[in-house]
Amino acid sequence: MSGFDDGEPAVGLGDLRLFAVVAEELHFGRAAARLHLSQPGLSYRVKALESALGYQVLARNRRGVRLTPAGEVLLAGARRLLGEAHRVVDDGGRVARGELATVRVGFVGTALYSLLPEVLREARARHPALRVRVAEHKTADQVRLLQLGQLDLGLVHLPVAPDNGLETTPVLEDPVGVALPSGHRLAGADAVALADLAEEEFVLFPRELEPQTFDRYTDACVAAGFAPRVAHEATGLQTILALVAAETGVAFVARSVARHLTRSGVVFRPLTGPAPRLVTGPARPVGRDHAGAALLREVILDLTSGDRSN
Template sequence: MEFRLLQYFVVLAEELHFSRAAQRLHISQPPLSVAIKQLEGQLSAQLFERSSKEVRLTAAGQHLLVQARDILDRSRRAALDTRAVAQGMAGCLRLGFVGSSMYRGLPEALAQLQAQHPQVRVDLHELNSAAQVTALQQGKIDLGLMHTLAAPAGLHTQMLLREPFMACLPAQHPLATQARLSVSSLAKERLVLFSGAVSPEYFRSIHSLCLRAGFDPELRHEVHHWLSVLSLVSNRQGVSIVPACLQRAGIPGLVFRPLRDNTVHSEMQAMWRSGLEHPLVTALLEHLKHQIEQSATRTQADAPAARIP
C-alpha cells in the first residue's frame, strides 16, 4: 500500500464527504475517488458505503482506519527521529573510555551534552586502549577516549591532551616537603603502578622514565584502576608516578609533586571510524575540548595540562 493512498483514505474517513476531503487534500474529487477505488482493489475489500446522501465506513474500513493512523503516525515519528539523529539532537552514542578520562573533563562534557540534547543516550564502556580499538573496528562503540596508540587502517585519531607525570606520595612521606622531585629520588621507594597488562603504554612510559634516571623500579603492587593506585599510596603502601590529572581525584592523605627530570608525558586521544559522520561524536569532542581548556586555565600546577591544537 502506498502512503499516499492511506493518507487519502484517512482524510475521507474523517470527513465522510468526498468534496470536503478533496479540499483538505488540495486535490479535485475525481483523483480522490480513483485513489480510494485503487486502495479497495489492492485490499480486495470495500472500505466505504456510498450513497447519494452519505458516505459511511464499512467494518473493513473501520478496522483499516485504526491501522492506517498508526502506520502514518509511526512514519511521521520515524522521519522526525531520523532528522533529530542526523542533527545530533537525539540518538545513542556508545563511548569507550579509560579511567583517567574521568579526571580530564569527561563527566562535565557528558553533562553538557545531555543538558543540550536531553533525548541523547550515552552508553559508557570502560575499556583499556587496545580493547577500545577492537571495539571500534567491530562497530561496538562509536568513539574511544584512550592513551596514545597508532591508529589501524580505517580509524581516525585526534590528540586531546598531553600532560606530565607527577610523583604521588603519602602526605607524611619525607619527600612530600619538597616542592619538586627528581625521578632518581624515588629509586629506593616501592612503586604502586597501573598494571602493565591493562595499560602497557603507561607501564612502559613510567618504567623507561625510571631506567633513564638510573634505576630499575621495585614494584610493590600492580592494580587495574587509578583509584586503587591512589588509595594504596594514601595508605602508605608505596609511592607512585601518575598523570597530573589525578590531582583532581580528591583522595585525602596524598601530595603530588612535579618531577624535575620528567621526559615523558601522559596523553589522551580520541579515536573513531574514518568517514563516519556522527554528529554526537563531534558534539561530545567539542564539549570535551572546552573542558580541557577550562581545566588548563584553572590549574595552578607547575606543568598544567595543555590542549593539543
C-alpha cells in the same frame, strides 16, 4: 468482491492517507486542497478505493459527506497503520543516523575523573535513544578490542602505535602530579620538582598495560636527570595508592584523579619542571563505519573544542 488477492491488501498506505484526509474533512473541496488534487480527481480516487475494497466507506448526499459504519472502522485502522508507518520510517532514519544504535565504549581510568561523565551526560541529552555501554580497559587492551571489533570507540591514552589501524584524536591534556606518603619529607611542599624524586622508589603499573604512558613517565624522569627505580608494580589505582600509604614508594597520579580522590596516608602534590602530561582522546577503527560511534565521537570533540587542559 473481497478487496484481497492472494492474501495481499488491495489498497496501499497512499490510499489510506487519502481516505483519512477525506474522512477528517468530510468535504471533498477542502480535502482536495489538502491533498493538492482536483476535486474530480479526488472523487475518482475515492471511488476506485471503494471498488478495490468492495464496500462503501463514504455516504454522499445533498447535505454533505459522512462515514459509513464500515468507513468508521476503516478510518480507525488507517490512522493506526499510518502512525505506525511514520514510526517505522522515522526509526529507520534514526538507525541510519546512529541515534538508535548501541555503542560499546572503552575508557582509561583517568577519563572517569575528567571527560567521561560529561560526555555521557551530553550524549543522553542530545541522543536519548543512543545506548552507550562503557567498560574500563587499559589502552593496550582497548587497541586490541577495537581491532577485534569488540569495541566501537575507545577513550585511550595517546599516542598509540601508528600501524594499528586506528584513527585517534588528542583532545585532553592532564598534568601529572605525585602521590606521596603523608609523612614524606616533601609532603609539606606546595609543589615538587621532579628532580627531587631521583632517590625515591616508584610504584608503577606494568609497562605492557600502558606502554605510551609508562614511557611518558620514564622519559620525564630521564629529562630531569635520573632513571626511575620501580620498586613495585600494580594494575589498579587503589592498589598503587595503598602501597604509597604503606610508604613503599611514590607514584605518578594525574591531576584530574587527584582532585577527586582522598586517601588516608597519602598526599598529592603537583610536579614542576619537565613534568609528564597524560594525553587522552577517542580512537576508532579506520574504515569501519559505526553511526552511533560517530555521534558519540562528535560529542567528545564538541565538548573538547576549547582548551581542555586539566
